[in-house]
Amino acid sequence: MTGFGTEEARRIVEGFRDDMERVLEGWWAQVQRLNEEFKQYSTIGSTVYDKRKAAARQRAYAEITTDPERAYPLAYLADAGLLPSYQFPTDTFSLDPGVDDTPTLFRPAGIGLEEFAPGNLVYANNHKLKTIRAIFAGSWSERGVAGVRSNLDSSGLARAFYFCGRCDMVTEEVRNDCPVCGEPMGRHVNVAFLSQFEAEDQARITSAEDVRERRRFDVRDRLVEEGETEVALFDYAFLPVEHRRMARILRTNWGRRDPVKGEGERFAICAECGRHRPADPDQAKRWEESHARFCPGVCEELVLGYEFRTDALVATVPPQPGSEGYDEALLVTAAEALLIAASTYLETEAYEISAFPRRTGADPETGAERPGQVVLYESVPGGAG
Amino acid sequence: MKEHSAQIDGEERARREKDFKEGKLDVLVCTPTLELGVDIGPLLTVVLRNAPLMPANYLQRVGRAGRRLRIGFVSTFCGPGPHDRHAFEDPAWLVRGEFRPPHVRLDNPRIVERHLRSFLLEELDAQLPGRMVAFLDDQREPTRRENEELERLYAEAERRRDALVGRLAGLFEATAERAG
Numbered sequence: 001m002t003g004f005g006t007e008e009a010r011r012i013v014e015g016f017r018d019d020m021e022r023v024l025e026g027w028w029a030q031v032q033r034l035n036e037e038f039k040q041y042s043t044i045g046s047t048v049y050d051k052r053k054a055a056a057r058q059r060a061y062a063e064i065t066t067d068p069e070r071a072y073p074l075a076y077l078a079d080a081g082l083l084p085s086y087q088f089p090t091d092t093f094s095l096d097p098g099v100d101d102t103p104t105l106f107r108p109a110g111i112g113l114e115e116f117a118p119g120n121l122v123y124a125n126n127h128k129l130k131t132i133r134a135i136f137a138g139s140w141s142e143r144g145v146a147g148v149r150s151n152l153d154s155s156g157l158a159r160a161f162y163f164c165g166r167c168d169m170v171t172e173e174v175r176n177d178c179p180v181c182g183e184p185m186g187r188h189v190n191v192a193f194l195s196q197f198e199a200e201d202q203a204r205i206t207s208a209e210d211v212r213e214r215r216r217f218d219v220r221d222r223l224v225e226e227g228e229t230e231v232a233l234f235d236y237a238f239l240p241v242e243h244r245r246m247a248r249i250l251r252t253n254w255g256r257r258d259p260v261k262g263e264g265e266r267f268a269i270c271a272e273c274g275r276h277r278p279a280d281p282d283q284a285k286r287w288e289e290s291h292a293r294f295c296p297g298v299c300e301e302l303v304l305g306y307e308f309r310t311d312a313l314v315a316t317v318p319p320q321p322g323s324e325g326y327d328e329a330l331l332v333t334a335a336e337a338l339l340i341a342a343s344t345y346l347e348t349e350a351y352e353i354s355a356f357p358r359r360t361g362a363d364p365e366t367g368a369e370r371p372g373q374v375v376l377y378e379s380v381p382g383g384a385g
Numbered sequence: 386m387k388e389h390s391a392q393i394d395g396e397e398r399a400r401r402e403k404d405f406k407e408g409k410l411d412v413l414v415c416t417p418t419l420e421l422g423v424d425i426g427p428l429l430t431v432v433l434r435n436a437p438l439m440p441a442n443y444l445q446r447v448g449r450a451g452r453r454l455r456i457g458f459v460s461t462f463c464g465p466g467p468h469d470r471h472a473f474e475d476p477a478w479l480v481r482g483e484f485r486p487p488h489v490r491l492d493n494p495r496i497v498e499r500h501l502r503s504f505l506l507e508e509l510d511a512q513l514p515g516r517m518v519a520f521l522d523d524q525r526e527p528t529r530r531e532n533e534e535l536e537r538l539y540a541e542a543e544r545r546r547d548a549l550v551g552r553l554a555g556l557f558e559a560t561a562e563r564a565g
Contacts, residue, residue, distance in 0.1 A: 004497060009553035012501045013546055017539045019502070024520065028530050035527060065518040069394065073513040083506070084499040344467065347439070382493035 023080040034061040055100035063104060091381060095122060097129050098200040109306045113253050116197045117304060118267050118276030120215045129199035134274040136194060150271035160188035167361030170222040170250060179225060181361025191252060191305035218257045218264030221356035223375055224248035240316050247312040249377055253304040267304060272297025308381035315374045325369030331357030335374045342376060354379050389415035420445045426453045433461040436472030440482030501553055508552060511537040
């Protein structure tokens with residue numbers, strides 16, 4: 001095993017307590033939240049709506065404390081990424097359906113980022129569910145107290161990233177100009193790495209509903225630029241390829257795509273309780289009034305993100321004869337073709353390798369638009385080989 | 386006829402396996418949950434609804450049939466996709482079987498570290514409880530985390546720290562030696 005030895009063994013043994021405690025503290029925060037919300041919704045004289053919410057909390061509580069499969073400690077630690085599981089280590093997003101007859105739903109993170117996004121509709125077990133909230137640990141007692149950091153802030157789940165407006169460069173480092181195309185960099189964007197969401201029942205699915213309602217989100221895949229990436233260049237005549245070892249892949253969801261601007265409208269999420277404010281002005285007003293009754297928090301405009309490291313191949317695709325610069329249609333086609341070829345040649349499942357096109361902007365010296373690239377990467381975090 | 390898949394919980398799945406073996410069920414429709422390590426003694430017929438991914442998968446799946454009488458009947462249906470078409474045009478590819486050893490990258494820390502923690506837990510005498518609820522002081526009105534069993538685990542890991550580091554490091558050395 002390359003690179004592993006006594007030092008790593010010592011780190012695992014000495015870090016054993018901290019690793020376990022980190023997972024169990026997260027579990028304990030979830031237990032407390034569910035118990036508290038159950039009590040809140042099940043007071044004497046509560047409405048039918050609240051009783052349904054209380055029953056959903058009870059189901060979720062049983063799931064993580066007494067369920068023979070999910071609450072089995074070894075299975076729980078495997079799901080949390082501490083112990084091995086049957087498959088390669090995939091990161092997952094979860095959705096508490098908010099109903100009492102359906103267990104928590106899980107999806108691979110890259111899919112859950114869109115499917116479980118606040119405001120989206122999820123069809124499960126005859127329910128039409130709508131994601132209403134992101135869940136992050138935080139103290140209920142200190143909510144909204146002046147001088148105390150918001151729950152989102154203290155969770156450490158939101159971080160500032162800088163996205164170039166001209167090319168697909170993204171970095172966490174503060175920069176005046178884009179290191180790829182030289183374009184002046186704009187303001188930072190708050191990316192929240194949230195992985196647990198809660199939904200509520202919108203309606204039972206009936207035969208009257210022929211087509212599933214869909215939301216279209218502005219999802220962007222990027223390679224995060226950082227100074228220390230190990231790169232090997234394969235200077236093939238037609239298709240030069242860079243192999244980036246343990247590259248950082250960042251997938252972001254910018255919210256529902258505005259049909260006019262074509263850009264995501266971002267997610268307005270309360271930094272204290274994680275509830276999502278709808279984008280529609282009338283609904284948002286009603287939401288604000290109702291939210292203010294139980295939570296003093298204010299909403300932040302966020303982009304949702306998921307990142308991981310893996311091996312990536314970056315191929316610079318030459319433009320079609322007679323054209324120049326960035327050609328998105330060509331790159332999307334090339335990316336799909338390369339994916340099919342790689343999956344066929346390596347005999348992998350379709351989801352094990354992914355790809356996305358990448359703009360590299362204008363050449364800072366000549367000002368001419370450069371051809372785009374295709375990034376092919378292994379979907380397993382850390383790479384499966 | 387019943388389903389046998391990861392969607393069915395473990396106890397129910399075991400019950401269905403038993404019923405199938407005893408002849409109470411005529412047909413068991415299954416996903417790869419039944420591919421490995423299950424002996425259904427008197428099974429005579431296997432029907433595959435698509436061509437398995439690799440010869441090794443094919444052998445495992447068809448190997449469920451004919452274990453007792455050494456006679457089995459297998460039908461493989463091939464779909465329109467490139468993989469199934471390849472199997473249809475060259476069935477010998479599946480049957481004669483070139484077995485490739487499983488390939489996994491052992492310098493991915495997320496894979497290696499998980500297995501090391503698993504090995505570490507195996508080495509410890511102290512055990513984790515059977516359910517997460519054991520970590521609560523009171524199931525109905527939890528006020529704090531119950532850490533008694535965990536503290537025993539942590540204390541043992543601390544007490545035997547050097548020996549455990551040696552055992553874990555030994556795994557790397559043994560692997561390096563095998564790799565030459």
